[in-house]
Amino acid sequence: MDIATLIGIVGGFGLIVATIILGGNPGGFVDVPSVVVVIGGTFASVFVMFPLKAVVGTFKVGMKTLLFKAPDPNDVIRTISGLADTARRESLVALEKVAIDDPYLKKGVMLVVDGSSEALVRSVMEIELDFMKQRHRMGQGVFKGLGTMAPAFGMIGTLIGLVNMLQNLEDPASIGPAMAVALLTTFYGAVLANVVFLPLSKKLEDRSEEEALYMQIMIEGVSSIQKGDHPTVVKEKLQAFLAPALREESS
């Protein structure tokens, strides 16, 4: 899934670069001051918009979106029904010795092992879920802010270029190239917003819903284990969270 993100961004840039090269004058599309004013200005405005930590955290979030390998939900369900099996055959305390990869699931199971009340386990896990959602919402907000500000600074850059050009019309030969350079900032702003920032903001939204689903499965699973449900019942309960096509037949 994360490959689609990479393919999409690389493909979008590739198509644009190819179109530029086909035009026969790729050098005309590179203008360092234009790049600086669009990217710099966009980030400056986003620094005003959001707390410093949120902007910095966004890059990590963006990376994670690219690299995140969504686990097979059936694996999650299998792990949990395995834990239910152990809990039933041995005891809840025996879960302490089982190795659990997912830190969120592990935290929930440890709370059960410690003998916390069901309400406490659920509340602790749900607070964590809420904070995950809030962090993602902040990240989406940052990408959306970048996607709104990039075209705005593109336009500001173009206005600067146009004013400069209009005040120096003596040399007709320079008008065309000057206007071309003026348009570059609008071009950079449009590319950054539509190839990178806005699509990533949308992806983050989908990813957040997906991660929330895994966490909800884990909350229900831990709760079901704590209640002493039979592993088959645990599995059936958790499969209700999956689209019918994704459900495994319980053999």
Added chain:
Amino acid sequence: MDIATLIGIVGGFGLIVATIILGGNPGGFVDVPSVVVVIGGTFASVFVMFPLKAVVGTFKVGMKTLLFKAPDPNDVIRTISGLADTARRESLVALEKVAIDDPYLKKGVMLVVDGSSEALVRSVMEIELDFMKQRHRMGQGVFKGLGTMAPAFGMIGTLIGLVNMLQNLEDPASIGPAMAVALLTTFYGAVLANVVFLPLSKKLEDRSEEEALYMQIMIEGVSSIQKGDHPTVVKEKLQAFLAPALREESS
């Protein structure tokens, strides 16, 4: 109803092509690199926006929207009251032998035959309804994403063309055609968005509501059969879901 979708898309393209031909220079409206950058870039961005499976699934959804023949809701009601009749004259178990075309209705009836509790039958059918709605919402989102990105990439293509043109103003004779080609991507983007993507996104929304209505009729119908309601009562209950003009007089 699906014929309207086809007529609308074909008609929209037809009118645009006719207008182009009337202009006397249809060849001037075809530019393969422009087509590639608009369509390619639009899909690249949508690949970043949505999980790979969602984008691929969208084509199936689009096809289904074109080909889907909405059943007459009175047929659905008649089928269900027929089942109610069988259940009353023979028994709930006798429903097992009745041939039911609709897989959703069939699933519900089979659960009843298996002796599942009323709450379980309803819950299983409602989860399925929720997943249908969610899949359709994802499909609408993909079409809306395509409809937003097509004009954006149209503008990006036009900016590339304008920058190229402005840097080569030496030959006045080439300015017009170069600008014409630059405008083509904006044209392609506007046509794709307004003739295909945005209208299909809206249609999918209507279709989703319509399908949800059929499924709700089936949920109520199965529930009513399970309660042992008289076929006439079943029919009356279900007709409340229809617009007055669509209701059949119960003879």
Added chain:
Amino acid sequence: MDIATLIGIVGGFGLIVATIILGGNPGGFVDVPSVVVVIGGTFASVFVMFPLKAVVGTFKVGMKTLLFKAPDPNDVIRTISGLADTARRESLVALEKVAIDDPYLKKGVMLVVDGSSEALVRSVMEIELDFMKQRHRMGQGVFKGLGTMAPAFGMIGTLIGLVNMLQNLEDPASIGPAMAVALLTTFYGAVLANVVFLPLSKKLEDRSEEEALYMQIMIEGVSSIQKGDHPTVVKEKLQAFLAPALREESS
């Protein structure tokens, strides 16, 4: 009230036509292919957006909006308190012989005469109210769709005209008129959207609220009659639905 709709549309078109005639060249504003591509394309897209029946029904709805004479709410209240009077002096069954113009009110009264339970009468009338609202929402959606698509097809038409013009710059004398014709589709789209489609969509919204108010008065009135309320009480209850300035003094 409907006269305002007519005056508004005729006045809007009149002002535009007068401005055109003042410009001295009214012939230059008529271009049949441009009219066809804007109107045709707009409707083609709306056919994709909505079920066929909804688009066709919209014209009836539009006509009704133009011709609909809103009844005086005090007449409605007087009619209902008259019915309450008859019901009290004679009996609920005596209402059967009273002539009632409004089919919705008549249906409710007939249900009461038939001895239906209060809950059933209310539920039947409220379902009808919901369907009225839903039909109006669909109608508003169609007009809003037309108002969104008209400028889009105006822009598409202008892009076609510009591309044609730019590829034929040899004859300088033809540039002006060609660009004028290109702009006509944008002009047509803007006029259709802002003089007809968007305002009618808004009017339909107001009208839907108004009609819902009458129907709610009728629901409460029928319910009050069924409870055997005194005509004066019925009247007082129903006047609570009116703006203070509209309330009649009960003499």
Added chain:
Amino acid sequence: MDIATLIGIVGGFGLIVATIILGGNPGGFVDVPSVVVVIGGTFASVFVMFPLKAVVGTFKVGMKTLLFKAPDPNDVIRTISGLADTARRESLVALEKVAIDDPYLKKGVMLVVDGSSEALVRSVMEIELDFMKQRHRMGQGVFKGLGTMAPAFGMIGTLIGLVNMLQNLEDPASIGPAMAVALLTTFYGAVLANVVFLPLSKKLEDRSEEEALYMQIMIEGVSSIQKGDHPTVVKEKLQAFLAPALREESS
């Protein structure tokens, strides 16, 4: 507060007129047909959008917004605690003889004097509050409609001017002035929308909330008087509606 509205509108127009005069050619900014088509067209569309009475009522509402002097909420509270004092020292009936300026408060007190139940007094006053809000919402809608339609008709006027100009390019000297006149409608539309209509729509929203606050204070006050609360308690209860900085110390 109303002075700010007046200063804002006069100041906005003043700055624009001063800029025009500085440009040295104020006569070039007056074109009667352009004024007529923008203002006339805007109102024509708004007549289609809203019931006739709503549009006419809007001017009264607009005037009221300009001239309305917001009462000091502490005066309102003092009046009500004065009434509570009278009611306690003498009787509820004694309130009949007290002169009350505000018609809304008076109506509520009269209902109490007439011995109406607490629920009835509250319900009558709340219905009145709802109608006030609805009237204001309609007024805001009309101003928002004017603010949307003014730029649209500005654009329509400019398109008419451009088409006329493009069809008469023979005399190069007339091109500039013709285009200047064409731009005037866009200019008028932008000024009307941004200096008058949209800001007034926003102000009406604030004003509506403010008036609703006074009315809520009165509802609570009348209810508190009817319950026989001590004047000090009445005052304390009502001061909870005020921002801390506005609260008077009860001496």
Added chain:
Amino acid sequence: MDIATLIGIVGGFGLIVATIILGGNPGGFVDVPSVVVVIGGTFASVFVMFPLKAVVGTFKVGMKTLLFKAPDPNDVIRTISGLADTARRESLVALEKVAIDDPYLKKGVMLVVDGSSEALVRSVMEIELDFMKQRHRMGQGVFKGLGTMAPAFGMIGTLIGLVNMLQNLEDPASIGPAMAVALLTTFYGAVLANVVFLPLSKKLEDRSEEEALYMQIMIEGVSSIQKGDHPTVVKEKLQAFLAPALREESS
């Protein structure tokens, strides 16, 4: 955090000024009448939109956003658990002598010391919280209004400049500079909106949520102290409001 706001605004302006200087003609970007019409007109419209006090208060709010140093939430929690400790070891009344910096926390503690009921303490503190949110919402509204009106007045200024220029085309040499000046207002409007007003409006939204969080921690803390909770319990309860990464280990 407030440093990010300052860096963002200074950085945004710095980049724009640097780009202008690089263009070689910084004098061409200063035009006093253009500055006056954009800033003056923007504020004039905002004076119509909002009550006078709200606009004036906004500058204070804006300053506060720049200078506000967000306290470490763990400090707040430590202070409150210190108070809980004092209350437990000595008595609730002993809290009167403890020095409390935060006026909001102090007010709540004083209410507890005065022996007010738990419901009253909570209600008084929550009303204060609501007023804080409302004041911030008003402030955000003012900045959003400024951010919407600045580009609108930029466009109005440009239209004035264009009309002036088009009516004086005799001197070709003046066309370029005249158009450059006309574009300046659009440039000023875009810079003000995107570097200052819109980002500050967004920051205020984040800041308001942050401040509400501190106040909610204080409400819960005071309530917990009043209930006589053990300091450790108080601390645990309040840490649930923090993101996991911010929680201190209770040693």
